[in-house]
Amino acid sequence: MNNLQKRLFEFGANVILYLRKVPGSRETQVVKDQLIRSATSPGAVYEEAQGAVTRPDFHNKINCCLKEIRESGYWLRMLERIGNKTDDLTELIKESDELKKIFNVISKKTEKLKSTESTK
Numbered sequence: 001m002n003n004l005q006k007r008l009f010e011f012g013a014n015v016i017l018y019l020r021k022v023p024g025s026r027e028t029q030v031v032k033d034q035l036i037r038s039a040t041s042p043g044a045v046y047e048e049a050q051g052a053v054t055r056p057d058f059h060n061k062i063n064c065c066l067k068e069i070r071e072s073g074y075w076l077r078m079l080e081r082i083g084n085k086t087d088d089l090t091e092l093i094k095e096s097d098e099l100k101k102i103f104n105v106i107s108k109k110t111e112k113l114k115s116t117e118s119t120k
């Protein structure tokens with residue numbers, strides 16, 4: 001397991017552990033459900049990307065990870081805004097921002113590789 005795989009796994013697990021502490025109103029339950037899906041998805045999709053058969057396939061999976069991490073950041077900020085701010089939440093927002101930056105870089109690099117491969 002590489003470092004990014006570990007970070008994604010820990011991010012998803014830490015989101016779940018954090019959400020166990022968030023009080024459950026009707027509104028927060030909707031946010032919690034969305035956040036669990038978007039926070040755990042990048043780890044699973046990145047695992048799939050490790051077995052990609054082509055560069056375009058890998059690139060597409062990386063972009064899926066990026067989209068899900070961006071969505072996770074949105075839901076984390078929503079929880080912060082509606083009054084669930086804690087140190088744990090601040091750390092999760094920071095980690096989602098860092099993961100987003102990592103996937104942006106990977107996406108840009110694989111886009112270049114994908115386009116050079118298609119011109120051959």
